[in-house]
Amino acid sequence: MIIGDYHVHTPFCPHGTTDTLNAYVESALNKGFKEISFTEHAPLPLGFIDPTPAKDSGLAQDKVARYIETMIDLKATYKNELKINVGFEVDFIEGFESETRQFLDHYGPWIDDAILSVHMLKDPYGQYHCLDYSVASFGDILRAFVSLEEVYAAYFKTVALSLESDLGMYKPMRLGHITLVEKFKRQYPYDYSHKLKNQITALLKDVKAKGYSLDLNTAGLFKPDCLTMYPNPVVFEEAKALGISFKAGSDAHQSRDVGRAFDLLELS
Ligand SMILES: [Zn+2]
Numbered sequence: 313m314i315i316g317d318y319h320v321h322t323p324f325c326p327h328g329t330t331d332t333l334n335a336y337v338e339s340a341l342n343k344g345f346k347e348i349s350f351t352e353h354a355p356l357p358l359g360f361i362d363p364t365p366a367k368d369s370g371l372a373q374d375k376v377a378r379y380i381e382t383m384i385d386l387k388a389t390y391k392n393e394l395k396i397n398v399g400f401e402v403d404f405i406e407g408f409e410s411e412t413r414q415f416l417d418h419y420g421p422w423i424d425d426a427i428l429s430v431h432m433l434k435d436p437y438g439q440y441h442c443l444d445y446s447v448a449s450f451g452d453i454l455r456a457f458v459s460l461e462e463v464y465a466a467y468f469k470t471v472a473l474s475l476e477s478d479l480g481m482y483k484p485m486r487l488g489h490i491t492l493v494e495k496f497k498r499q500y501p502y503d504y505s506h507k508l509k510n511q512i513t514a515l516l517k518d519v520k521a522k523g524y525s526l527d528l529n530t531a532g533l534f535k536p537d538c539l540t541m542y543p544n545p546v547v548f549e550e551a552k553a554l555g556i557s558f559k560a561g562s563d564a565h566q567s568r569d570v571g572r573a574f575d576l577l578e579l580s
């Protein structure tokens with residue numbers, strides 16, 4: 313029985329919806345949840361140029377204080393009905409570790425729960441790409457790396473770097489959607505289960521050894537070119553067998569998606 317949704321966005325998200333926080337909370341209560349983690353996209357690190365056209369991947373820096381204040385009020389409002397965790401989905405961007413650490417050092421004391429995610433991939437020419445933006449932009453990534461094998465290998469290498477990185481004492485202890493590279497896999501099919509098996513096994517063993525947990529993210533089920541959760545069932549089973557713990561997350565960007573498809577999850 314899953315009692316909470318641990319990956320939820322908010323009206324503060326610049327690429328999300330304007331659904332109110334009350335609507336998210338009511339949606340969680342309607343599902344019978346006891347807990348929710350609001351994990352808004354943290355601002356991208358200082359000096360990093362968002363490669364997406366609208367440059368709206370993260371919260372604007374000047375909105376962070378307002379976000380935290382609003383969340384503290386929300387916690388108080390619902391304190392008898394729902395445990396509300398305030399947090400962030402923090403981007404891990406290769407080469408911007410110290411800027412990310414600065415953010416966490418500053419805001420860490422207010423964070424109840426957080427996720428560390430890789431959305432940005434550095435190509436062999438040093439350019440950054442947003443992995444999950446669109447099929448067309450995934451095509452650009454493929455051209456930069458030449459083969460899907462290289463794209464996937466670079467992605468999982470970056471996830472491994474995120475795990476090893478020193479982001480200070482407030483570093484999130486849960487990795488977000490660790491197979492996000494598959495978001496467009498029906499357009500760009502690639503069976504990496506044999507080729508990258510050792511790399512993935514090593515990553516999962518490291519997750520376990522370092523005491524991290526994983527986001528079991530249902531959003532991929534609803535992406536038309538993905539249709540599997542993150543991680544996919546094969547990686548999920550391997551992680552479970554290693555004793556890695558998971559937290560269910562809908563990655564909702566609208567209130568009605570809180571807890572979406574959690575009935576399909578097998579978490580024991
Ligand atoms: Zn988002």
Ligand SMILES: [Zn+2]
Pocket residue numbers: 401429431488489
């Ligand atoms: Zn994400």
